Amino acid sequence: MTREETSVFEPKIKIERALYERLTQIAAQAGYSSVEEFVQHVLEKTAAELETAQSEAEVRKRMKGLGYIE
Template identity: 55%
Template structure:
């Protein structure tokens, strides 16, 4: 895979390697990608909840 690369400290990489093996990922890359995808999805959900809250406030349903 060619593209963006992220530098990770050796100690953190070893921790990620152990965690990826514990959950059954085929590689550390797969494990990290899964974590980042979940974090991005959670961020999008929080933003969506905030937008809904603002709309409901604008309509007078909540204070």
């Protein structure tokens, strides 16, 4: 294993304190164990939605190029 694969440190993202405080409240209300868990869930969901939209656009473009749709 490489050093990166065995590292115990995770990447960190800086956000404004006011936003962090809002996210902390929202995460607690939604039942998440931490703001980190909540943010990770939101980012994973958003990334999946963006990937799906991008894939659908690529399929439409290919189908249009093949003359299946206008």
